[in-house]
Amino acid sequence: xxxxxxxxxxEIGRTATGPRPVPELGAQTAxxxxxxxxxxxxNGLRLLAVRKPTVPLVExxxxxxxxxxxxLHAATAEVLAETMLTGTARRDRIEIxxxxxxxxxxxxxxxxxxxxxxxxxxxxxGLPTLLDVLADALTAASYVDDxxxxxxxxxxxxxxxxxxxxRVIAREALLKHVYGDHPVTxxxxxxxxxxxxxxxMVRELHTASVLPRGSVLVIVGDIDPDQIAGDVERALGxxxxxxxxxxxxxxxxxxGGDLLxxxxxxxxxxxxxLIAQSLPRTDPRYPALQLANLTYGxxxxxxxxxNIREDKGYTYSAHSGFEFTGATATVGVxxxxxxxxxxxxxxxxxxxxxxLGVVPPAPEEVESVRQYAIGxxxxxxxxxxxxxxxxxxxxxxxxxxxWLAEHPRRVAEVTRDEVAEAALEFFAPTRFTGVVVxxxxxLAPQLTALGGVAVGEPGK
Amino acid sequence: MxxxxxxxRFTLDNGxxxxxxxxxxxxxxxxxxxxxxxxxSEPEGRTGFxxxxxxxxxxxxxxxxKLAHFxxxxxxxxxxxxxxxxxxxxxxxxxxxxxxxxxxxxEADRMRAPKLTRENLANQIDVVKEEIRLNVLxxxxxxxxxxxxxxxxxQTFPNAHNGYGDFTDxxxxxxxxxxxxxxTYYSPANAVLTIAGDFEPDRARELIxxxxxxxxxxxxxxxxxxxxxxxxxxxxxxxxxxxxxxxxLAVGYRMPDPVGELDAYLANLVLAGVLTDGDGSRLQQxxxxxxxxxxxxxxxxxxxxxxxxxxxxxxxxxxxxxPDVTAExxxxxxxxxxxxxxxxxxxxxxxxxxxxxxSAGLHAEHDRLMSRTLSLGAFExxxxxxxxxxxxxxxxxxxxxxxVAAAAKALRPDSRAVLLxxxxxxxx
Numbered sequence: 097x098x099x100x101x102x103x104x105x106x107e108i109g110r111t112a113t114g115p116r117p118v119p120e121l122g123a124q125t126a127x128x129x130x131x132x133x134x135x136x137x138x139n140g141l142r143l144l145a146v147r148k149p150t151v152p153l154v155e156x157x158x159x160x161x162x163x164x165x166x167x168l169h170a171a172t173a174e175v176l177a178e179t180m181l182t183g184t185a186r187r188d189r190i191e192i193x194x195x196x197x198x199x200x201x202x203x204x205x206x207x208x209x210x211x212x213x214x215x216x217x218x219x220x221x222g223l224p225t226l227l228d229v230l231a232d233a234l235t236a237a238s239y240v241d242d243x244x245x246x247x248x249x250x251x252x253x254x255x256x257x258x259x260x261x262x263r264v265i266a267r268e269a270l271l272k273h274v275y276g277d278h279p280v281t282x283x284x285x286x287x288x289x290x291x292x293x294x295x296x297m298v299r300e301l302h303t304a305s306v307l308p309r310g311s312v313l314v315i316v317g318d319i320d321p322d323q324i325a326g327d328v329e330r331a332l333g334x335x336x337x338x339x340x341x342x343x344x345x346x347x348x349x350x351x352g353g354d355l356l357x358x359x360x361x362x363x364x365x366x367x368x369x370l371i372a373q374s375l376p377r378t379d380p381r382y383p384a385l386q387l388a389n390l391t392y393g394x395x396x397x398x399x400x401x402x403n404i405r406e407d408k409g410y411t412y413s414a415h416s417g418f419e420f421t422g423a424t425a426t427v428g429v430x431x432x433x434x435x436x437x438x439x440x441x442x443x444x445x446x447x448x449x450x451x452l453g454v455v456p457p458a459p460e461e462v463e464s465v466r467q468y469a470i471g472x473x474x475x476x477x478x479x480x481x482x483x484x485x486x487x488x489x490x491x492x493x494x495x496x497x498x499w500l501a502e503h504p505r506r507v508a509e510v511t512r513d514e515v516a517e518a519a520l521e522f523f524a525p526t527r528f529t530g531v532v533v534x535x536x537x538x539l540a541p542q543l544t545a546l547g548g549v550a551v552g553e554p555g556k
Numbered sequence: 557m558x559x560x561x562x563x564x565r566f567t568l569d570n571g572x573x574x575x576x577x578x579x580x581x582x583x584x585x586x587x588x589x590x591x592x593x594x595x596x597s598e599p600e601g602r603t604g605f606x607x608x609x610x611x612x613x614x615x616x617x618x619x620x621x622k623l624a625h626f627x628x629x630x631x632x633x634x635x636x637x638x639x640x641x642x643x644x645x646x647x648x649x650x651x652x653x654x655x656x657x658x659x660x661x662x663e664a665d666r667m668r669a670p671k672l673t674r675e676n677l678a679n680q681i682d683v684v685k686e687e688i689r690l691n692v693l694x695x696x697x698x699x700x701x702x703x704x705x706x707x708x709x710x711q712t713f714p715n716a717h718n719g720y721g722d723f724t725d726x727x728x729x730x731x732x733x734x735x736x737x738x739x740t741y742y743s744p745a746n747a748v749l750t751i752a753g754d755f756e757p758d759r760a761r762e763l764i765x766x767x768x769x770x771x772x773x774x775x776x777x778x779x780x781x782x783x784x785x786x787x788x789x790x791x792x793x794x795x796x797x798x799x800x801x802x803x804x805l806a807v808g809y810r811m812p813d814p815v816g817e818l819d820a821y822l823a824n825l826v827l828a829g830v831l832t833d834g835d836g837s838r839l840q841q842x843x844x845x846x847x848x849x850x851x852x853x854x855x856x857x858x859x860x861x862x863x864x865x866x867x868x869x870x871x872x873x874x875x876x877x878x879p880d881v882t883a884e885x886x887x888x889x890x891x892x893x894x895x896x897x898x899x900x901x902x903x904x905x906x907x908x909x910x911x912x913x914x915s916a917g918l919h920a921e922h923d924r925l926m927s928r929t930l931s932l933g934a935f936e937x938x939x940x941x942x943x944x945x946x947x948x949x950x951x952x953x954x955x956x957x958x959x960v961a962a963a964a965k966a967l968r969p970d971s972r973a974v975l976l977x978x979x980x981x982x983x984x
Binding site: 102109114116125150190192198202253256261262363364365397412413463464467468469478480 | 636650655657658731740800844908922
């Protein structure tokens with residue numbers, strides 16, 4: 097269409113030499129061991145600090161267990177997270193931003209039903225400032241009335257945007273369908289609850305729940321491991337309490353059952369979300385299950401993606417993956433599809449679940465996911481930010497850098513039989529339940545004909 | 557830092573430009589190929605073709621069956637992707653360093669002889685349509701502002717059209733279109749190969765010669781100019797969004813040539829930071845906190861970020877606001893803040909805040925091997941100078957308050973585009 101003369105598609109795909117062989121892999125070196133400190137400070141805070149001086153920066157992740165069961169807990173927690181860095185006894189919002197900006201730094205808060213997370217980074221030379229601002233917010237965040245009111249108002253507007261996102265709608269429907277009214281379902285608070293939050297409630301929640309004991313601070317970057325524990329002890333020593341941070345109540349076990357077709361009138365696309373109980377990282381069978389999941393839908397070369405995306409074109413995104421909550425884990429399967437192929441995509445998704453158990457991964461499939469599991473961990477932990485996030489996730493299960501260093505060996509030792517056993521047990525279609533969110537009028541006839549699908553609103 | 561900022565470059569006989577950036581700190585390697593063609597180069601009647609073609613480059617070759625590309629990268633422990641930008645298309649892998657030769661083989665193989673078939677074309681048209689449904693049609697603010705603003709700001713097809721493509725255009729794409737596009741734009745002389753991470757430069761050079769050396773030369777297409785005059789007036793556009801709960805607006809301005817006027821372009825980046833980066837920035841302070849008119853506001857260069865395109869590039873300010881606030885009130889406040897900056901340059905501390913955050917941001921970007929590999933390749937392609945990436949923090953720090961004032965003065969209300977997004981059926 098652009099060059100006057102060009103070869104045909106067939107000519108382009110052919111050379112005189114013909115097809116060439118794929119080169120073998122070369123020798124692989126392991127990741128260098130990084131010096132680290134893993135200790136518990138006097139205030140009960142676990143500090144995990146890793147020296148990784150690839151760039152002159154530091155990354156910081158503070159995870160505070162933040163469970164709560166009250167009606168307004170989720171809304172109050174969300175307002176707290178939005179307002180925490182808007183002022184302290186010593187600094188107002190703009191002073192906080194200015195001090196952080198001058199060290200190229202940022203601090204951000206996020207909250208979910210399980211924890212409050214404060215993430216930050218900055219130039220390594222600015223670490224004292226980063227810790228000082230963090231300590232100030234942890235011990236003296238002021239939650240003045242007009243900042244709380246303004247953040248609540250913004251939050252209400254953001255929630256309105258968020259609740260129109262199909263992914264958010266589907267996620268909430270899935271959690272409600274599976275966990276009913278357990279607090280884990282309140283990932284996105286209701287706008288009217290946010291409006292009902294008073295500044296005093298936010299200050300009380302901070303006092304009651306922003307606590308060091310049981311929390312973990314991960315620092316990764318251009319730091320001195322001999323100095324860091326003392327530096328953090330001095331900076332955060334004033335943050336203390338006799339009580340421990342509050343864990344989310346345990347989740348009930350997910351049992352298999354009917355999918356729920358949740359109506360979303362007029363939607364052009366549907367969300368398929370399946371879920372089943374799985375194994376935590378601490379279980380000896382986890383590495384085998386990890387490989388089974390990758391084979392199913394955990395990476396692009398998986399059976400599910402090859403089937404419903406590459407072969408049939410039903411979806412742009414199909415994926416399966418673990419979710420770790422407390423000491424438990426689930427495995428989820430997600431696909432977004434056009435209405436006319438939703439039922440067909442669900443049929444194939446279930447078919448692949450069954451097939452994973454009864455036609456277990458072939459040797460080349462197992463070798464492929466094994467390399468992928470090892471290699472993607474190397475890549476994900478090769479940056480400061482990636483390593484910090486990975487370690488923060490591991491600390492929630494009480495794990496640390498040793499687990500990370502040893503995991504490649506565990507994955508290397510998994511046998512094909514172990515993968516087959518994990519696949520048969522944990523990917524059995526009957527273990528799964530879930531939701532399909534979409535235009536019910538279009539979807540219902542085919543989905544109900546497939547069976548195992550009921551129509552309705554979740555949690556009712 | 558000294559280690560990872562060492563780069564070297566050379567050109568093969570077939571015209572392929574190569575950038576090497578060794579860094580042994582982690583046993584992983586990044587490989588990227590940038591082709592000098594993006595969606596601004598696609599012809600009328602074929603909107604979305606550059607992106608569709610990017611998908612086809614993953615679908616097999618003379619040496620590899622469909623799906624083999626993904627399998628080889630992933631079974632080597634690597635990840636891959638591709639992305640289509642206004643002026644270039646990139647393809648990349650990040651893998652354990654043992655897999656370097658495989659990645660080079662894969663990129664050379666599809667540069668030499670991709671298998672373009674009718675079946676794959678039809679299948680990838682379906683996949684791209686699903687991608688568009690997911691990212692644009694079925695979500696609030698889909699395509700805002702990158703698809704919606706250009707047709708208001710620009711008049712010529714290359715700059716104004718939808719780079720994701722209209723479904724009717726996508727469906728009409730033919731195999732012959734693919735062959736013509738490949739032969740025109742996917743020649744080694746129109747591409748840059750970048751390797752960053754854990755490798756020996758001499759060994760890499762041998763492997764590059766082995767795999768890319770016999771990809772036949774074809775001339776690179778002549779460089780096109782996409783220049784067009786700036787808008788004459790305050791041009792307005794409207795879009796109704798069926799999913800958006802709140803109204804939104806985007807203001808688009810023309811900005812200095814990113815390549816020919818780099819320092820002036822950088823002054824615009826600093827200006828964007830002064831306007832909207834952090835709670836202490838001008839527009840955040842005023843419009844989000846002091847007189848809360850908007851829920852969110854942002855400003856920046858380039859519709860996907862800076863250093864993605866040649867001239868003309870877009871400076872945009874976007875805001876989501878309450879239905880009780882008129883777009884005119886937001887625009888008036890933006891104009892007032894720009895006038896203030898034009899009259900009184902920002903002081904040293906205000907500039908230092910922006911440049912320190914930029915400097916840290918660039919360090920963080922280069923700590924992620926994938927971003928580092930891609931940005932070295934993009935800077936070779938756009939600037940002929942990959943190491944410019946490492947000099948940017950100093951160039952940014954040299955921007956003066958007067959430069960920022962001049963940049964603010966150039967964002968004129970009588971030469972801009974304003975896109976207004978209205979929720980369907982009013983706000984809920």
